Amino acid sequence: MPPPSPAKRPKDPAPLPPGQLTAIEDLLDTLRVEAGLTRNTLSAYRRDLEGFARWGLGCNLKRPGDAGPEDLVDYLGHLRARGSAPATIARALVSLRLLYRFLVSEGELKSDPTTRIPSPKLRRHLPGVLDPKEVDDLLASCPGDDPLMQRDRALLELLYATGARISEALTLRSEGIEREFEVVRLTGKGGKTRLVPLGGRAQEALKNYLSGGRRHLAGETATGEGSTAPAKGPLRVPEVFLSRTGRPLTRAAAWHRVRQAALRAGLKGAVYPHALRHSFATHMLAGGADLRSVQELLGHASIRTTEIYTHVDAEGVHALHRLYHPRA
Numbered sequence: 335m336p337p338p339s340p341a342k343r344p345k346d347p348a349p350l351p352p353g354q355l356t357a358i359e360d361l362l363d364t365l366r367v368e369a370g371l372t373r374n375t376l377s378a379y380r381r382d383l384e385g386f387a388r389w390g391l392g393c394n395l396k397r398p399g400d401a402g403p404e405d406l407v408d409y410l411g412h413l414r415a416r417g418s419a420p421a422t423i424a425r426a427l428v429s430l431r432l433l434y435r436f437l438v439s440e441g442e443l444k445s446d447p448t449t450r451i452p453s454p455k456l457r458r459h460l461p462g463v464l465d466p467k468e469v470d471d472l473l474a475s476c477p478g479d480d481p482l483m484q485r486d487r488a489l490l491e492l493l494y495a496t497g498a499r500i501s502e503a504l505t506l507r508s509e510g511i512e513r514e515f516e517v518v519r520l521t522g523k524g525g526k527t528r529l530v531p532l533g534g535r536a537q538e539a540l541k542n543y544l545s546g547g548r549r550h551l552a553g554e555t556a557t558g559e560g561s562t563a564p565a566k567g568p569l570r571v572p573e574v575f576l577s578r579t580g581r582p583l584t585r586a587a588a589w590h591r592v593r594q595a596a597l598r599a600g601l602k603g604a605v606y607p608h609a610l611r612h613s614f615a616t617h618m619l620a621g622g623a624d625l626r627s628v629q630e631l632l633g634h635a636s637i638r639t640t641e642i643y644t645h646v647d648a649e650g651v652h653a654l655h656r657l658y659h660p661r662a
Contacts, residue, residue: 502521
């Protein structure tokens, strides 16, 4: 038999013209330094702008200034024809607006070609929310004193107790936990910090993990899958949540651990870290918290973002109306 043919290596993307690449890099540097945007947000803008620049190669657009409004509309149409979601197309337009406004402010362009392009209207989807019983089952899915289970239990309790984004939880440092474990300092988008109280169960889970499981993880290093050996010395890592190697827990690993906990709990559907943030906000409002307080706890810059959770109150009112109104 002839030997199997080697797998074809995917082609590297075509290099971008210097005029396009320089403009993108200058914008991203400005957003990083002056706006304090997170790495994930900057990466999303980079993907959008480099995708547009590569599309422009086929249209002889070698510099941002070569594109007019018609070209930008054509590109958005290209994304739509390719099957991109409306939210993806809307974000691409936001990225282009940032680029062209930046170039106008720098004197590179006289006018912004995006000004007359309307933003696509998006449906505001209600976020996935776990009911209190499902949250209880999820938080109970990490039993025992195994270091990884202690870590996962502390992480899940923290996410639900504070409504933290997963990035905020993973960048939490030990000095960000108040000495009596009653408050944590979270660093959100734009480097803004906020203080969020911890409930009793979250306090207990964090105390147990920091005094037990975390010390164990910080003092070990992995030598192979599922095996450990003593390290020469403790790893000086400030982050609270560590991997089995004693390094900061990654976003991908945290997502995987949450999914595994959901499977153990027997929860149906996709359960992800942000679902606990949604559940936190929804349950707070259902319990009588005012919208402004929930906005502060979530770290939302605008209360309009928090208003998406008010569907809970509306559903409750409709349920009461159907139950008690004689003509419902």
